[in-house]
Amino acid sequence: MNDTRRSVLDGLAAGPVSGPALADRLGISRAAVWKHVEALRDAGFEVASTDDGYVLEAFPEFGGEAVEYGLDAPFEIEFHDAIDSTNNRARELATSGAADVVVLADQQTGGRGRLERQWESPSGGIWMSAVIRPDLPPARAPLLTLAAAVAIARTARERGVDAAIKWPNDVIVPEEETERGGLKLSGILTEMEGEANRVNWVVVGMGINANVDPEDLDDAATSLRAQCGDVDRRTFTQDVLETFHALRTNTDHILDAWREYGATIGQHVRVATTTEFIEGHAVDITEHGSLVVETDDGEREVHAGDCEHLRPST
Numbered sequence: 001m002n003d004t005r006r007s008v009l010d011g012l013a014a015g016p017v018s019g020p021a022l023a024d025r026l027g028i029s030r031a032a033v034w035k036h037v038e039a040l041r042d043a044g045f046e047v048a049s050t051d052d053g054y055v056l057e058a059f060p061e062f063g064g065e066a067v068e069y070g071l072d073a074p075f076e077i078e079f080h081d082a083i084d085s086t087n088n089r090a091r092e093l094a095t096s097g098a099a100d101v102v103v104l105a106d107q108q109t110g111g112r113g114r115l116e117r118q119w120e121s122p123s124g125g126i127w128m129s130a131v132i133r134p135d136l137p138p139a140r141a142p143l144l145t146l147a148a149a150v151a152i153a154r155t156a157r158e159r160g161v162d163a164a165i166k167w168p169n170d171v172i173v174p175e176e177e178t179e180r181g182g183l184k185l186s187g188i189l190t191e192m193e194g195e196a197n198r199v200n201w202v203v204v205g206m207g208i209n210a211n212v213d214p215e216d217l218d219d220a221a222t223s224l225r226a227q228c229g230d231v232d233r234r235t236f237t238q239d240v241l242e243t244f245h246a247l248r249t250n251t252d253h254i255l256d257a258w259r260e261y262g263a264t265i266g267q268h269v270r271v272a273t274t275t276e277f278i279e280g281h282a283v284d285i286t287e288h289g290s291l292v293v294e295t296d297d298g299e300r301e302v303h304a305g306d307c308e309h310l311r312p313s314t
């Protein structure tokens with residue numbers, strides 16, 4: 001949203017305000033005010049014309065301008081009703097030099113998980129990818145995945161959902177009977193480009209099953225709708241992005257925050273890496289976000305893999 005559009009919206013939110021008064025205040029023409037108001041109406045803002053002037057009556061449920069307005073983090077939002085994958089679009093933006101842009105969609109037609117797995121992304125979810133250029137060595141970039149997981153888990157808990165983080169990239173609602181220790185509410189796909197000691201860009205893709213039915217997702221999935229009823233996606237997205245921003249600018253706090261929500265430490269786990277299974281007691285997480293597993297053959301640090309919670313360790 002450009003600065004003038006934002007100022008018009010601020011004026012309307014503090015209204016009622018007449019078109020001429022707003023034009024004078026912002027130093028733009030009345031026609032320009034009218035055009036901005038029409039564009040906001042097209043984006044779903046309900047702006048009534050009353051005898052006292054314009055009144056902002058309601059925000060759109062979702063959308064780029066809706067999420068950007070009132071967002072306390074410096075992200076520009078590029079919204080799509082439907083797109084193949086927000087990560088694909090974010091990668092395009094990243095390679096053309098963008099920074100601090102979030103690609104957000106209501107629906108994805110080719111959502112991706114890790115290792116080219118499919119990610120179900122029906123309409124009603126929050127599917128988004130942040131393009132960032134962090135001042136981090138590549139070895140510490142996985143911390144951004146953890147930061148995104150913390151942001152999502154915290155926001156879900158604030159809505160009353162019993163959310164926890166399963167290392168490395170799942171936000172789950174723990175359920176003992178389930179095979180993997182819980183139902184998956186959200187997954188994160190982080191992709192990056194960098195050199196030996198410098199990250200060039202990172203795309204942090206966050207898939208949040210928001211106002212969708214679990215039947216439309218994977219067998220072991222859940223959604224916010226199933227856990228706490230439909231959420232306001234606008235404020236949910238804002239809260240996630242604000243916490244994510246606070247953590248990415250303060251990376252020293254990420255691990256402590258992760259430990260607060262992490263469900264993996266203390267569990268008996270089996271981690272499938274691309275080459276082997278590592279089974280043992282999950283005891284800690286390293287400063288680079290690797291999981292430390294105490295196995296029969298000693299301690300192992302696992303950088304990436306699929307982690308199953310087998311049962312709590314005794």
Ligand code: BT5
Pocket residue numbers: 084085086087088108110111112113114115117118119120121127128129169170184185186187188189205206207208209217218220221222
């Ligand atoms: C992930 O992969 O969990 C990363 C998912 C990232 C999705 C976001 S959405 C925005 C952005 N744009 C993209 O294209 N991707 C990112 P992984 O750990 O590999 O888990 C994938 C597995 O989760 C699949 O093989 C299914 O078993 C399961 N799954 C698929 N869709 C799901 C859903 N909506 N909810 C829960 N589980 C799902």
